[in-house]
Amino acid sequence: MAETEKDENGFEGLTCPTPISNYERVLLGHGGGGRLTNDLVRQVFVPLFDNKYLAAMDDQAVIEVNGARLAFTTDSFVVSPLFFPGGNVGSLAINGTINDLAVCGARPLYLSAALIMEEGLPMEELQRIGESMKGACEEAGVLLVTGDTKVVERGKGDGIFITTTGVGLVPDGVNVSSRNAKPGDKIILSGELGIHGIVIMSVREGIQFETQLESDSAPLHTLVEAILSVTRDVHCMRDPTRGGLASALNELASSSKVGMKIQEVDIPIPEEVEGACEILGLDPLVVANEGKLVAMVPPSTADEVVTKMRNHPLGREARVIGEVVEDHPGTVVMETSIGGLQIVQMPSGEQLPRIC
Amino acid sequence: MAETEKDENGFEGLTCPTPISNYERVLLGHGGGGRLTNDLVRQVFVPLFDNKYLAAMDDQAVIEVNGARLAFTTDSFVVSPLFFPGGNVGSLAINGTINDLAVCGARPLYLSAALIMEEGLPMEELQRIGESMKGACEEAGVLLVTGDTKVVERGKGDGIFITTTGVGLVPDGVNVSSRNAKPGDKIILSGELGIHGIVIMSVREGIQFETQLESDSAPLHTLVEAILSVTRDVHCMRDPTRGGLASALNELASSSKVGMKIQEVDIPIPEEVEGACEILGLDPLVVANEGKLVAMVPPSTADEVVTKMRNHPLGREARVIGEVVEDHPGTVVMETSIGGLQIVQMPSGEQLPRIC
Numbered sequence: 001m002a003e004t005e006k007d008e009n010g011f012e013g014l015t016c017p018t019p020i021s022n023y024e025r026v027l028l029g030h031g032g033g034g035r036l037t038n039d040l041v042r043q044v045f046v047p048l049f050d051n052k053y054l055a056a057m058d059d060q061a062v063i064e065v066n067g068a069r070l071a072f073t074t075d076s077f078v079v080s081p082l083f084f085p086g087g088n089v090g091s092l093a094i095n096g097t098i099n100d101l102a103v104c105g106a107r108p109l110y111l112s113a114a115l116i117m118e119e120g121l122p123m124e125e126l127q128r129i130g131e132s133m134k135g136a137c138e139e140a141g142v143l144l145v146t147g148d149t150k151v152v153e154r155g156k157g158d159g160i161f162i163t164t165t166g167v168g169l170v171p172d173g174v175n176v177s178s179r180n181a182k183p184g185d186k187i188i189l190s191g192e193l194g195i196h197g198i199v200i201m202s203v204r205e206g207i208q209f210e211t212q213l214e215s216d217s218a219p220l221h222t223l224v225e226a227i228l229s230v231t232r233d234v235h236c237m238r239d240p241t242r243g244g245l246a247s248a249l250n251e252l253a254s255s256s257k258v259g260m261k262i263q264e265v266d267i268p269i270p271e272e273v274e275g276a277c278e279i280l281g282l283d284p285l286v287v288a289n290e291g292k293l294v295a296m297v298p299p300s301t302a303d304e305v306v307t308k309m310r311n312h313p314l315g316r317e318a319r320v321i322g323e324v325v326e327d328h329p330g331t332v333v334m335e336t337s338i339g340g341l342q343i344v345q346m347p348s349g350e351q352l353p354r355i356c
Numbered sequence: 357m358a359e360t361e362k363d364e365n366g367f368e369g370l371t372c373p374t375p376i377s378n379y380e381r382v383l384l385g386h387g388g389g390g391r392l393t394n395d396l397v398r399q400v401f402v403p404l405f406d407n408k409y410l411a412a413m414d415d416q417a418v419i420e421v422n423g424a425r426l427a428f429t430t431d432s433f434v435v436s437p438l439f440f441p442g443g444n445v446g447s448l449a450i451n452g453t454i455n456d457l458a459v460c461g462a463r464p465l466y467l468s469a470a471l472i473m474e475e476g477l478p479m480e481e482l483q484r485i486g487e488s489m490k491g492a493c494e495e496a497g498v499l500l501v502t503g504d505t506k507v508v509e510r511g512k513g514d515g516i517f518i519t520t521t522g523v524g525l526v527p528d529g530v531n532v533s534s535r536n537a538k539p540g541d542k543i544i545l546s547g548e549l550g551i552h553g554i555v556i557m558s559v560r561e562g563i564q565f566e567t568q569l570e571s572d573s574a575p576l577h578t579l580v581e582a583i584l585s586v587t588r589d590v591h592c593m594r595d596p597t598r599g600g601l602a603s604a605l606n607e608l609a610s611s612s613k614v615g616m617k618i619q620e621v622d623i624p625i626p627e628e629v630e631g632a633c634e635i636l637g638l639d640p641l642v643v644a645n646e647g648k649l650v651a652m653v654p655p656s657t658a659d660e661v662v663t664k665m666r667n668h669p670l671g672r673e674a675r676v677i678g679e680v681v682e683d684h685p686g687t688v689v690m691e692t693s694i695g696g697l698q699i700v701q702m703p704s705g706e707q708l709p710r711i712c
Contacts, residue, residue, distance in 0.1 A: 074469070
């Protein structure tokens with residue numbers, strides 16, 4: 001597709017990727033969870049593995065085995081630094097995969113972990129990371145049942161990379177998918193934005209906060225259970241990690257072929273995140289979150305869902321931040337605090353490498 | 357445990373690991389699939405994740421979901437170089453995980469792939485690797501249904517690392533486990549040893565062969581189906597990859613608390629492998645294989661199993677190479693071609709890094 005191509009509605013969005021042949025080499029941004037990652041996945045992998053599961057571009061596949069619907073998801077965690085306020089690569093890797101199961105409504109059951117260690121990794125750090133993985137598994141009530149350990153030479157890795165894969169069971173009647181957002185749906189955000197990404201960037205850039213800001217990494221499956229206890233008719237859910245809320249909403253708008261409209265005043269952003277974003281020149285909407293989710297539900301159940309979420313420790317700040325609209329499919333717009341309307345762009349993914 | 361401790365039978369084997377606290381840092385050998393890898397997994401991860409699945413130290417876990425027995429396995433592939441005669445990291449990553457499902461008797465169904473790319477990886481190489489993954493999936497009839505892409509900075513990775521995870525269905529009546537070898541069982545090897553490892557080492561060391569030696573990477577699930585069509589009473593199976601046949605047999609002997617006795621004259625080793633091993637100072641029994649399996653079956657069915665395997669393209673050289681014995685549990689001995697008896701040691705894992 002040509003770079004200037006627009007979709008039938010005249011919008012340049014995910015429907016208008018940069019031809020992958022324009023890139024001679026893989027760029028850091030191809031792993032950033034934004035437009036470049038989308039280009040790569042949609043143009044290289046989706047055409048090769050031509051099946052409905054991968055083509056859905058969800059963060060997990062729902063497969064059928066012996067009559068049961070299983071959620072199946074994998075993620076590599078390459079966060080740098082390995083240790084940060086509020087967690088480390090170990091707990092992040094467990095919670096991240098639990099959350100990719102949870103946001104399709106699945107009950108997380110079993111995890112695997114594959115470790116790629118760099119020669120010279122202090123054994124004490126590995127032990128701490130392992131203990132953190134164990135703690136996260138216990139907190140979430142999942143079992144880590146199989147794994148692999150590889151070691152690469154010094155300078156061919158970076159401490160440790162952890163790939164976790166999860167299997168969960170999708171309850172009957174639950175059909176959450178990135179393609180299911182419907183005009184009229186309310187868009188609910190579970191809490192404050194930008195914390196994990198700013199914590200990581202702050203450690204890298206040496207920014208100090210007056211209060212200790214800690215990563216919001218946490219397992220979301222019980223919050224999802226709370227939502228599903230109100231209604232099984234949840235259309236979309238996603239945890240806005242790499243690429244932030246901007247990337248998550250753009251992907252969902254594109255997959256569901258709907259527009260979205262959010263209100264800036266309704267989006268909770270901690271003061272420390274606002275401040276750090278100003279220093280770093282970042283938009284809080286593109287900063288990675290952990291332990292947060294965005295859900296799209298029919299308007300009739302939205303209030304009750306929000307109330308239920310607020311009774312959960314991870315949903316105290318839950319609120320409706322906007323709605324799904326028929327107009328401008330594939331595009332997300334935001335009513336700004338001063339009353340204007342701006343397009344929420346899909347980030348390129350280049351600004352925040354190795355955030356998870 | 358002290359380094360010099362012996363088990364109740366006086367054998368120093370897997371029951372006598374080096375205390376992990378002796379290592380201040382992770383060594384290359386901790387990823388080599390030999391004694392060091394065992395030390396790491398048994399002393400760091402098994403105690404942390406205290407569940408029957410991980411403690412079994414199989415290459416896969418068999419989990420129960422909704423009444424079905426699912427095999428679940430993960431492996432990171434960090435082979436260097438990425439491309440080699442007979443394949444590349446892509447096909448290797450697909451076949452490797454298919455085989456870890458197959459050797460517990462499971463029918464492979466779904467795979468995930470998580471890619472950790474180094475910034476600067478040529479897009480054309482990524483495309484070739486992707487096509488090779490696709491080809492391997494099609495050949496084996498499995499679906500790659502979900503994935504992840506991450507990118508790390510130049511010098512923080514090495515081209516591409518691929519972690520594949522697989523889910524398969526274990527048929528009723530099949531109970532293959534590393535703990536199930538019984539005295540009297542025949543040990544069957546499916547083909548010639550040492551090919552994959554020697555191909556990789558040869559590319560690295562610039563060794564030329566008169567005939568082009570190609571990696572034996574191949575999916576083993578139809579060979580396993582052939583075996584199971586003779587009898588479901590297969591006790592152990594393993595694909596002797598990292599650490600070679602020596603590592604596989606030692607692990608099985610240790611887990612099953614049995615001894616093993618093999619005959620050197622019955623172990624098929626290609627001339628090129630023999631020659632390269634002499635040049636490189638390697639024992640063919642510790643060199644990695646792909647697309648090969650070792651099975652332990654009751655003596656009554658061994659001949660029929662071998663006959664059936666020989667009718668399969670991947671089992672033409674199948675043969676009985678020894679048997680499981682009551683004596684010296686945890687230890688593997690080999691009757692040499694000149695009539696002596698030698699202990700087949702668990703390799704340390706340091707000699708052949710990044711072979712898969």
